[in-house]
Amino acid sequence: xxxxxxxxxxxxxxxxxxxxxxxxxxxxxxxxxxxxxxxxxxxxxxxxxxxxxxxxxxxxxxxxxxxxxxxxxxxxxxxxxxxxxxxxxxxxxxxxxxxxxxxxxxxxxxxxxxxxxxxxxxxxxxxxxxxxxxxxxxxxxxxxxxxxxxxxxxxxxxxxxxxxxxxxxxxxxxxxxxxxxxxxxxxxxxxxxxxx
Amino acid sequence: xxxxxxxxxxxxxxxxxxxxxxxxxxxxxxxxxxxxxxxxxxxxxxxxxxxxxxxxxxxxxxxxxxxxxxxxxxxxxxxxxxxxxxxxxxxxxxxxxxxxxxxxxxxxxxxxxxxxxxxxxxxxxxxxxxxxxxxxxxxxxxxxxxxxxxxxxxxxxxxxxxxxxxxxxxxxxxxxxxxxxxxxxxxxxxxxxxxx
DNA sequence: TTTATTGTACCGACCGGTCGGTATTATACC
DNA sequence: GGTATAATACCGACCGGTCGGTACAATAAA
Numbered sequence: 001x002x003x004x005x006x007x008x009x010x011x012x013x014x015x016x017x018x019x020x021x022x023x024x025x026x027x028x029x030x031x032x033x034x035x036x037x038x039x040x041x042x043x044x045x046x047x048x049x050x051x052x053x054x055x056x057x058x059x060x061x062x063x064x065x066x067x068x069x070x071x072x073x074x075x076x077x078x079x080x081x082x083x084x085x086x087x088x089x090x091x092x093x094x095x096x097x098x099x100x101x102x103x104x105x106x107x108x109x110x111x112x113x114x115x116x117x118x119x120x121x122x123x124x125x126x127x128x129x130x131x132x133x134x135x136x137x138x139x140x141x142x143x144x145x146x147x148x149x150x151x152x153x154x155x156x157x158x159x160x161x162x163x164x165x166x167x168x169x170x171x172x173x174x175x176x177x178x179x180x181x182x183x184x185x186x187x188x189x190x191x192x193x194x195x196x
Numbered sequence: 197x198x199x200x201x202x203x204x205x206x207x208x209x210x211x212x213x214x215x216x217x218x219x220x221x222x223x224x225x226x227x228x229x230x231x232x233x234x235x236x237x238x239x240x241x242x243x244x245x246x247x248x249x250x251x252x253x254x255x256x257x258x259x260x261x262x263x264x265x266x267x268x269x270x271x272x273x274x275x276x277x278x279x280x281x282x283x284x285x286x287x288x289x290x291x292x293x294x295x296x297x298x299x300x301x302x303x304x305x306x307x308x309x310x311x312x313x314x315x316x317x318x319x320x321x322x323x324x325x326x327x328x329x330x331x332x333x334x335x336x337x338x339x340x341x342x343x344x345x346x347x348x349x350x351x352x353x354x355x356x357x358x359x360x361x362x363x364x365x366x367x368x369x370x371x372x373x374x375x376x377x378x379x380x381x382x383x384x385x386x387x388x389x390x391x392x
Numbered sequence: 393t394t395t396a397t398t399g400t401a402c403c404g405a406c407c408g409g410t411c412g413g414t415a416t417t418a419t420a421c422c
Numbered sequence: 423g424g425t426a427t428a429a430t431a432c433c434g435a436c437c438g439g440t441c442g443g444t445a446c447a448a449t450a451a452a
Binding site: 021022023024105106108109110111112115119122123126127137140141142143144145146147148149150151152155156157158159160167168171172175 | 217218219220301302304305306307308311315318319322323333336337338339340341342343344345346347348351352353354355356363364367368371
Binding site: 225 | 406409
């Protein structure tokens with residue numbers, strides 16, 4: 001049990017507040033009231049607001065990594081590129097989950113410095129894994145398209161209706177798959193076994 | 197003279213605070229202190245915090261639209277698509293300008309509702325103009341790639357070093373140009389004259 | 393009893409905003 | 423010209439209220 005029920009409820013409440021009212025309204029009292037847990041209970045579980053913010057990013061990263069591993073297993077038979085996995089991860093975040101990521105905005109707003117670990121995780125994955133695969137120019141474009149799409153959703157910018165968005169993610173994935181199949185038909189073993 | 201020197205100084209200070217310390221630290225006292233204008237002076241120019249936030253988005257939109265018009269004039273000989281213009285606009289925001297856009301985060305954090313006009317502007321431009329041009333699937337991918345790249349820069353996610361980023365923007369632009377040249381070689385007049 | 397957890401009253405710092413006042417300049421009247 | 427009037431731009435002390443955080447008594451679990 002990595003986190004208690006109480007902690008989860010508090011984090012849920014915090015996310016909900018950010019979504020509904022903006023990061024500026026994320027106050028300890030508001031979190032306590034919304035979760036129907038007393039302020040004392042909140043402070044017991046998260047001694048400072050910083051601890052709460054850290055836990056919020058933590059849960060977000062955890063959620064993303066769980067998805068990624070699940071999708072990695074699901075796609076394994078196709079011998080997928082890291083880019084394909086990443087696109088699948090982002091597209092798997094339906095509206096609700098995508099908007100939950102907006103909790104990051106609360107962290108950026110309150111304590112930009114706490115973003116550092118997340119920044120590193122994200123960028124490392126990109127540079128070390130995706131860029132090192134075949135055809136970095138195309139991969140970069142596909143990655144940023146998926147990333148941009150995700151951010152648009154996160155800020156609920158209604159560029160695209162759900163069906164169209166799904167279609168775009170599908171397009172991105174099939175383009176990535178095409179690159180992957182085309183780029184390295186001979187050394188499948190490298191991608192599978194390589195663990196850098 | 198659309199805005200006074202004082203107002204500009206106050207908006208500069210507000211942007212700087214958001215960049216350095218996060219939206220939560222954007223307080224009236226902080227803006228006054230940083231701009232070395234008294235709190236009274238600040239309130240004289242922006243009667244409420246909301247007015248300050250509105251002016252912040254206003255200046256951002258203004259800046260973007262000025263760039264767009266300038267770039268539209270510059271590219272006019274090439275008979276550019278809206279997508280090309282949009283990519284050029286985003287790529288013209290060098291690091292400093294891109295990070296200044298992060299002032300939007302302050303608005304989202306403090307008063308998400310004030311984003312509405314900006315949201316509409318952005319999405320209208322996309323759906324009405326870019327999507328209506330030839331080959332919407334490719335345009336969508338190119339647009340979101342540019343958008344994602346911009347957002348990454350805004351949040352100073354160091355995915356790419358400056359040279360690489362420039363290269364990606366150049367790639368996006370040449371792809372957009374290829375689509376544009378290929379898509380409508382016969383009816384240039386339509387794109388030029390059509391004013392919907 | 394000990395320990396873990398919760399509820400609540402409270403504190404001082406800080407927040408957005410008000411208000412009485414000042415400095416400067418332009419205009420009006422004599 | 424000299425002086426009263428007024429508009430503009432700005433100043434900074436202050437107010438009511440909110441914030442993150444503390445103190446501590448009450449309760450539950452062992």
